[in-house]
Amino acid sequence: MIEFRDVGVSYPADDEGAGATLALHGADLVIPEGELTLVVGPTGSGKSTLLRCINGLVPHFSGGTLHGRVLVDGRDTRTHRPRDLADVVGFVMQDPVASFVTDTVEEELAYGMESLGVDASAMRRRVEETLDLLGLADVRRRQLRDLSGGQQQRVAIGAVLASGPRILVLDEPTSALDPVAAEEVLASLHRLVHDLGLTVVLAEHRLERVIHHADNVVLLESGRGERSVSGLLAPAEAMLTSPIYPPVIGLGRALGWTPLPLSVRDARRRAVVLRERLGAPEEAPAVDRTGAEPVVAVSGLAVRRGTVPALRDVDLDVAPGEIVALMGRNGAGKSTLLAALVGQVAREHGSVRVGTLDPARAKPAHIVRQVGLVPQDPSLILYASSVAEECAAADTDFGLEPGTSARVLERILPGVEPTRHPHDLSEGQRLSVALALILASDPRVVLLDEPTRGLDYGAKRRLVSLLQELSAGGHAVMLATHDVELAAEVASRVVVLADGDVVADGPVRQVLSGSPAFAPQVAKILHPVRLLTVDEVVDAAGAAS
Amino acid sequence: MAGSPRSPRLLHPAAWWLWGLAMAVAASRTTNPFLLALTIAVVCWVVLERREIGMTNPLLPFLLIGLFAIGLRVVMVGLLGDAVAGRVVLFRLPEVPLPEWSSGVRIGGAVTLEGVLVAAYDGLRMATILVCLGAANALASPRRLLRYVPATLYEAGTAVVVALTFAPQLVEDARRVRAARRLRGHASRRVADIPRLAVPVLTGALERSLDLAASMESRGYGRVVHRTTRSTRLAGLLTLVGLTGVVIGLYGLLDATSPTALGIPMLVGGLLCALGALAVGVHRDDRTHYRRDEWHLPETLVAVSGAVPAVVLSVAAAQHWTGLVPPQVPAALPAVPPALAVALLVAALAAVLAPVPPVLAQSRLDLRAGAAAA
């Protein structure tokens, strides 16, 4: 269906000093019809380039040189522009909102067909079919920006699907979604492959969500200057050598299971013996925090967003050195709580104390010395045109000695070129820069809102060790996250919010392993054994034998 | 019930705009305050009955600007004196002595009842025209007209659609960035801080715009609008010829010594060429439209109901009927010609002839249900 014949992509040197770059090299594979193919690789390995070659966006839209040939359903992308392939390939972007041309669901679904000149009655029929197929009939007249993230992504898929392509290409469709929304989207994709026989090519960071849906895997690797694209591999085979992998694979690889189980269900079957051997491990002694003076004290906090109560009577104390994960559905009040801690939302009643001050009354310049928040989209607080300028601005903002921010950045992200533009950095690097700026004023409390959106496993590992370092240095850390694996790895305590209430608050092991929704993969595999991460299992297994 | 004339649907936007513009034309023909007030009443009633509900009612700002126009006009006449030789002096303002060369201009002096009235009538006429246009905006969102742009304006029309889709997002982005600014210790509202607001918002938006472009490109943007070298050349030629014709025509119109043939005929010819350029710029347009508004009997009736007062008042103005322009000196209450009042009332039929817009129908149902429950 899709044929790559020795494909490479290169860009010429530009006038900003960047040399000629090679974005893809040696892709030689045939993607079969009616299967779901997963493209796996670290950030910057050329996943997007590979996907964009399929409908000719590379090189027609991006510029640059395409070496070799890409054939899609017999059409050569050298002679077919993306618009000429619109009826064969549907291309879905990572951020659905950025891909919307119109503003209501129905109009968006029809837009592609209008530009292809599909006649009115056929168009009407296909819009209805697409609405049903993706479960969007209830929201057909709604404004796109009022929809939830999962619905928006399904509209984006429907918008390309309505034109009737046989191939669907998706660039990280669930990276920005919470687990529930991601599940909606993946269920839809699964149905498209199985019921309609569509060919789906998909790139995704969050492998734990998709690996068990995949029929084939293409591995991309980028070493120093070297790039390679594997051929078509079976998922289990690919995961043996893949540089990035989800915890279930990590466990299998660490314990030498063959064939490698890809899903929690398969892994549980393999783990029967292991579970018996591990037995019930002794509870880790609870950290004694009674002596420490809490650095965050929230009591009876209530906040309204418009007419809707966003937080009701929340009580929470956080001691120095704690890492607290705030979890819960979208709209449960996680971000609102963080915003209240930096004085960004007006509270209805209750009191908040962070460090020595009340953030609702203090000046921002004083707040930043006590508490720093890295927003969900770190680029919101970046505005200078280079990393060095950004650091210098932070020094003047916080009244610090020149060079302080740059030193902090050097510590958490060694080797980043100071002349780079913040927007040219990868998501992980951008997060590090934003974090460095926030840390420069040495706040006692560090807050992070969804820090792992769009991070690959490598970047996530770096974040984990950084947070642990902060906690060891006596900082209190709070992170709002959907990422249970991150919480399992790094948090000492988990607070679950639902509908503005605190519904669970306790040590990480107790809260996560007991919950069906928030249990990490390892805990699900080993239930009732209360272990959360691969490392813990390896240690425990070593001790048990 | 689908297809029944009484079932809720949106009227074709062009029908409402024709109606609104016709009402504006009718209003522009008279300064009789009673006729103008009647026009405003008719327009407001139709808006109340058949508005396409958005978040805000666009008629309100138009009403406010209209009031402002009346006030401004009266104040100006008070300050600068008036062109009518009024007899009833209301009061005198101190007169500012001006040098000789400013002949004709005076500041201060006597303020006459007649002068104030004339200014108020004229301000009212301006306000009425504004209200008619505001009504068109409220009855049919102008963005629905965007669907009918000809293929020659395909790109420009798409850019406007994109702009309208993106604008609310940008407002939201701006709010988020403003909140985030506090995270770096900023609270001031100095001008020098504006880049900190503008740069993240705009860079983010432009980056997303490239995604949008990629998405449009992959979805077939521009695939079925065919431009050939011949059609673009012809359009270019017609554009140049048309614009030149308009330039010459304008010269003819403005200069008394030029022959008559240089004026209006040249101008009309130029405009026709320009229209031609819009028509031939595209070789073939195979775009199709999803749920295009259809033109049925109610559309025609609404357009005609608006045209009636426009035609009647224009004819009346051309034939200098009494009652269109109230007597200036001495000031007296103008009479209301019944024929003209009836003509204006015909336009009110639009409130009955047009189908109810779905959102309005729904909110009325909800209201009724609420009342019944209570």
Next chain:
Amino acid sequence: MTPSWRTPAVLALALVIGVAAFTWPFFVTSGAQLNQLGHENDASLVFVVIMALLVLLLLAELTSGGADAKTVAVLGVLAAAGGALRVLSAGTAGLEPMFFLLVVAGRALGATKGFLLGVLALLASAFLTAGVGPWTPFQMIACGWVCLGAGLLPPLRGAAERWLLAGYGFLIGLGYGMVMNLWFWPFLGGSAPDGAGFVPDAGVTTNLGHYAAFYVTTSLAWDLPRGVLTAVLVFFASGSLLRALRRSVRRARFGAPVEFVEAGYT
């Protein structure tokens, strides 16, 4: 293909027509056909029709090269920013923040794209505020000129460019109001106050004097602060914004060369 001289030629003709449409009250000579059109308002209506058609023609002509998706998206987004700024500042004096953006963006995009941006931004803002009326074509053309002018200013860089743009911002802040009042000034006709209204047969000097009186009494008080504010905004904010916009425009790679090589990369 569009010959390279056509766009400037069309823009120049449009400039002549636009200037005539705004300033005809000063040029019309006694006894000209325009004054014989009958009702005093009809002359203004003629120009409303001409300007509306002119706007459409310019939009069609400037995009007739088949503006690609990138151009359309970038123009759309910048126009949205302009429109959003106008919506946000509707409560205050009005157009300053939008002008600030238009000057800077026009500068970054260059003359032709800048002109398109000005026209589209004003149109988008008219749609957003539901303020479409006979004034819209006049405003669109005037805004187009604002951006066109910013693109055509001498190619200075750094501090000199900031001063240049700030000065330009002040001038257009003042000039825009002066020009925009003109389109409806004759429409006021004889009913405007004595000595400040348009007198059809009175000649250039009288009408210029009358207009000056009209302008000083009605809108100078608005336009002066607008000019100053635009200048201040541009002066303090144009540097980093211009850098950011230029970078984004570069990254968009308009018309980047596309190449195909049969053999694989070695």
